[in-house]
Amino acid sequence: MKKIFIPLFAAAVCALSATASTPVYLDDTRSIDERVEDALSRMTVKEKVAMLHAQSKFSSAGVPRLGIPEFWTTDGPHGIRPEVLWDEWNQAHWTNDSCVAFPALTCLAATWNPDIAMLYGKSIGEEARYRGKDILLGPGVNIYRTPLNGRNFEYMGEDPYLASKMVVPYIKGVQSNGVAACVKHYALNNHEVNRHTTNVIIDDRTLHEIYLPAFKAAVKDGGTWSIMGSYNLYKDQHGCHNQYLLNDILKGEWGFDGVVVSDWGGTHDTAEAITNGLDMEFGSWTNGLSNGASNAYDNYYLANPYLSLIEQGKVGTKELDDKVRRILRLAFRTNMDRNRPYGSICSPEHIEAARTIGEEGIVLLKNSGKVLPINPKTVRRVAVVGENALKMMTVGGGSSSLKVKYELSPLDGIRHKFGPDVEVVYARGYVGDPTGEYNGVVTGQNLKDDRSADELIAEAVDVAANADCVIFVGGLNKSAHQDCEDSDRTALELPYGQDDVIRALARANRNLVVVNISGNAVAMPWVNDVPAILQAWYLGTESGNAIANVITGTVNPSGKLPMTFPVKLDDVGAHSLGLYPGTPRNDGSKIVDCKYDEGIFVGYRWADRNKVKPLFPFGHGLSYTDFKYGKAKVDKSSIGTSGKLTLTIPVTNTGDREGSEVVQLYISDLKSSLPRPVKELKGFKKVKLAPSETAEISFEIDRDALSYFDPSLHAWVCEPGSFEALVGTSSADIRSKVRFEVSDTLADNK
Template identity: 35%
Template sequence: MTDHIDTLLDQMTLAEQVQLLSGADFWSVNAPDRLGLGTLRVTDGPNGARGGGSLVGGVTAAAFPVGIALGATWDPDLAHEIGTALAAEVKSKGAHMLLAPTVNLHRSVTNGRNFECYAEDPELTAALTVGYIRGLQSQGIAATIKHFAGNESEIERTTINSDVDERSLRELYLRPFEAAVKDAGTWGIMSSYNKLNGTYTAENAWLLTKVLRDDWGYDGIVMSDWFGSRSTKPTMDAGLDLEMPGPTRDRGDTLVQAVEAGTVDAATVRRAARNMLVLMDRTGALRDLRPHHEVADDRPATRALIRRAGAAATVLLQNDGILPLAPQGTLAVIGPNAKTARIMGGGSAQLNPHYSVAPWNALLDRMGADALTYALGCTNHRWEPLLTGDFEVAYRPKDQPDADPVHTTTTNGAEMFIIPPIGDGTLSPSDVQVTLTGTYTPTDSGTHRVGITATGPCAIYLDDALIVDGRDWQKGRTFFEEGCDEVVGTIDLTAGQTYAVRITVTARSGDNLQFTALRAGIGKPMGDAEIAAAATAAAQADRAVVFVGRSGEWDTEGSDLEDITLPGRQDDLIAAVAAANPNTVVVLQTGGPVEMPWASDVAAILQAWYPGQEAGHAIADVLFGDAEPGGRLPQTFPAKWSDNPTQSQDRQVYPGLDGTVRYAEGLLIGYRHYDRHGITPLFPFGHGLSYTQFALSDLSVTANDTGASVTLTVTNTGDRTGTTVAQIYVSEDAPQVPRPDKELEGFAKLSLDAGEARTVTIPLDHRAFAYWDQDTQGWRVDAGTFTIHAGLSATDLQAQAAITLENWTGAA
């Protein structure tokens, strides 16, 4: 099957083989022209194919629900559908490989990238991962599962050392990757930035060769995260096939010389080049000689899938009977997320969507203007609201700030992420001074706050007066930890008057990433009057729906959250509205849990995550009962932040100390921690209500040659069709080694008509009962009795059954 690959390798010079092992630019790898071979193109990301170019702007793309929303569906079949649809999106961007999915676990509730990952549990994550990858690769598009491994926080992520014992790695953090290799046959894996037990993952031979290839039999490629390769010989010897992005820093001539000097074995280069050619052959890139072309492919079927998936991800946390909403009566629509479509998180997963639907627009379409009132109440910005409008952009060498521009362009909005090439490519993003010029016309008079974040010294001028002075630049937590924290100035402005705006940023060479970025905003602070107006609107309506949460400014790559309170004055807003109208529904849009001091005061709470471009429609479908709230929590929602397992007094446990973060909790992450320590969460893992009711019964378990078979009956005891997830947890009655109280090992998602009962069978293999035996370096089941728990959440366990098993051992 691969003889032609070996023939190609035989025809290649050493330099041509080496050419395959690093990017040609930010998004592609060129094979040797001499042999008539094509170009491999890759694209971000997990919730949509952004295409080439910058993280901001570009050709529009379909925006799917984010990872934690897909996790909340508990539906591997839906993940397969989404993977299949994403393949078409990748092809529309002229690419062959999607940099997705992201499958790191939710170790902490404050990880800025939790929104991009599926769950706190490895089995749920693994099941969704397999569905997603199978769908994607069935269409000839390669998956790139990431980030391998130990990347459960964004703090100091490019240098931090994750100190994790092997048992926790094998049972928790490596499990989704193992399933991707063994069960889905993923074609790509991306190493993480961090060190794992003292060695950068891109140089970690135990991880990339011993575990990945020797233990699991992996036959795909391993690529670095962007700028995550730091060496030549260590990465080659460890098994890192591809350095990204290009142009190369550690390979190219340097690698050729290392082979010629005998420092790196030529066979190592050939093996990595062979892996790359196999990937290009699998995806069709090997003979793809077409010029690169990207199109916006806005398909009706994709729109419908995204809308359906958004509803399937929505979790009904509590409901006193107010939901689904009756179509009659008046509705006060309140909050900072009501008229803004919160569709995705921030960082490399963001894209330019075909369109986005805000909840207000969906409700307006459904109820009409006469039935609705609106009040903002407060804001939830992390930074000042983005300066919008058209800006002229001028690029100059940073050592010649007064020279004529070497390149000019325009941008809509004062937000830029600058990567090569700039113009004709003669100017590097690390050597540029950027000036944006435009105008701003305020709608209100008074004191305004003007702010900027940037990756180098920066300033904002209004009518040539210096308003924001960031020229004394200091590194902060923006732009993947390469940008400053927001620098803010104030100015009194007059409504209706137009002011000239000039923004300057001077590039600096990033510590770990090579780009220049900026974001500038302006806003007028809000006070008590806006909350009072929202309460008045609620009091005058039959019902109120408050749309609150976060956005991609908060839930973003490169920065963890500082806590899990709702930003700004949103808690005050909810409390005021609930006091004014007891028929208040809260719709949360976040990438994870928040504290809810008002939970007992509101009639219902919906967790809607970031559900993609059809956000408003999906939320309205659930609010009015056109769709079931199909989601179940993939992450425990604690009553307070300090209940989370990583909230230790020891900073080594989180966020890290002296360059190391120590996973001292071991196996006890997520619900395992709450079980062991007797902590009652606000809402448990697996929780989610329906618009009907369900019961589990007739649980039985039978041992067999592969492990066991679990059978149970699920009954819809209510009066309408509904969806539920039957969850199977396993505990060992008398473990010989420390084990969690119980662990999720299987589940089934069902839709049942009113009164319908269905018997389901869930297979459990030996691994469902096993633990990692460090001494034998394999899996082990000790003879004894295990209890099977069937439930509708980690705390709603409705049936138990016992099974006795014999000793069993399995290879890694």
């Protein structure tokens, strides 16, 4: 039977004709709560239940009789996913659903710039709005617990404070377009292997200090209109219908008034879905035939099974009305808001935004001998080596795979930037994944190469030996077991024999730059042999231009690592303690228990506590200029826990070119009732300085920066005693310290 769509205005006319006066829910001069209650009072139970579950792969029903439109969702956090068929994952083969691919969220986090996060959110929100989407399924803020997590590239790093500060403006930017951000994956989805069956065992303090703050900020400060549940279990309940996470914390303690959306296939039980906080169900597996139904979606857990329980009197409608209130509230914020902007897509402004985000997120990890930047006027021949110099990275990786208007490769970006007077020669170096297809989107690239590893290396060495400089572009890709949804990496090392290629290039030419494209940390056993290293992430549409602009110095790099790069896996708590990826139960349930016994000591907190020297520390990133830090000062030496103090520190650009520095504030509790990290990030500011310019950077330190979560009180506690404020350019490069005292104790359970 052919599906008939009734335009919103026509449905609204039908609704108006049935009443003597304009219904409150259509009157946008009334409060949203008034409109919600009026619309709710006019709906039948069957209409209410229909709003709780999908009607297609990416949409859910409205109420045509009342002029309430259906909801359209879209992946993902880095660009608007291409259209698929109504009831299939296959491509719909539209010709107008290409998008701008923005850099992955690891790159956004690496900018350490909330203004850039706002630009990102506003830009991607405009693309979603133009495509008629009501819910953008992103951003992701799950904490980087292991560098093997295949989905780390979609998240914002290892530190809860950094992720919190970067997610809020992203949300506000998206929602300024009348499109709901859907922050994911709530919560504890920190690896992909066994993601549907992993039961996380974690103490309450670690949960609240490390894994929940970014979600809390998204709700309390960002005002996100929706949240996506996670696949994994916690307290033996799946994240998409979890009493403690969804009802007690999210909707109870934090007062979340939006919609909880299931991850696709994350719903498992009707009773739990009814009572444990889920509002909208998507992607549940059913073939639509076993129960004799013509529409598979009618068999979802919150569909006919729920309606049947109500009709039999086995459950009431209290939970139903709460769910529908939330969905209606979402409607009035999005597709029922007549004043929301129209959006735009693939605009010059969005392309510029993508390039700017990429440029600002690229991290200069090493620059011995100042090999970088490379002035195109001083070289005649440049060798570019590596598959990632030409492989498209926007296709693949799971639900964030995109169909882009274009993707400029690093090789083409370098050729364009160096111009016609410089010969840019290319050698493959290694063969990784020659394929280029995901979910029906095809790159059109044929990267098949049957040469042996020795032949490829020999060619690369020959090219390198006859060049003024060499740029190796490698790393990971978005294939399975690299950086990809539903699978984790199998090792920290670079795949496809790249270490051998890099070592050979280092012997052939001392002017070697390694550009690592990845969403994760990688091992670098050749680090002492390579003079210059760039961490370039997945940069999307403008990848080639962003990389070339940094290599040539058109852009002075200012990115900082949002995660620690360990030397080896044993330098990571989850691996050192043998906790990843968990232990299967012996009860035949297929459940895998994963204990987070490293507790709050994640990332640099683990390295500090165990005196482990990382390959590159959290917050690290160099510049083509130099910055001198003065002495940090506080405006008072003692405060009460209800007060605050101001720390100031002068920072001077001592180099010969303009550059931006991220000034980082860490707090150390010198004596605490509970174990605390050596230091914790509690502030950062990015400042642009001209040569010889000095800026006075100030930070406000209040009880939030000094508190820990006391599980016995279920409250945040700021204790009296001595604290130290540490200011530096990374977690391992502290430039100035100052002590102060806290005079009294205060607990806050907010």
